Amino acid sequence: MPLYEYDCQDCGERFETLVSARGKDDAKKCPGCGSEATTRALSTFAVGTASKRSDACATCCPGGTCGLQ
Ligand SMILES: [Zn+2]
Numbered sequence: 001m002p003l004y005e006y007d008c009q010d011c012g013e014r015f016e017t018l019v020s021a022r023g024k025d026d027a028k029k030c031p032g033c034g035s036e037a038t039t040r041a042l043s044t045f046a047v048g049t050a051s052k053r054s055d056a057c058a059t060c061c062p063g064g065t066c067g068l069q
Helices: 044-060
Strands: 003-008 014-018 038-041
Touching: none
Parallel strands: none
Antiparallel strands: 003 014, 003 038
């Protein structure tokens, strides 16, 4: 089963939980405050890498081509 990260919209807690294919769209309760106002977070590793590369290219060249040269 995949392990997903969730962010609690009420207290800001980030937690990981195993999600079965059948239950992947179910609301997950925050272990900190019990709120069900949680959203699935994308992989921090993948998001962080893409975001950094995009920011760097936006400031030094149009279209983000500098990383390929
Ligand atoms: Zn919470």
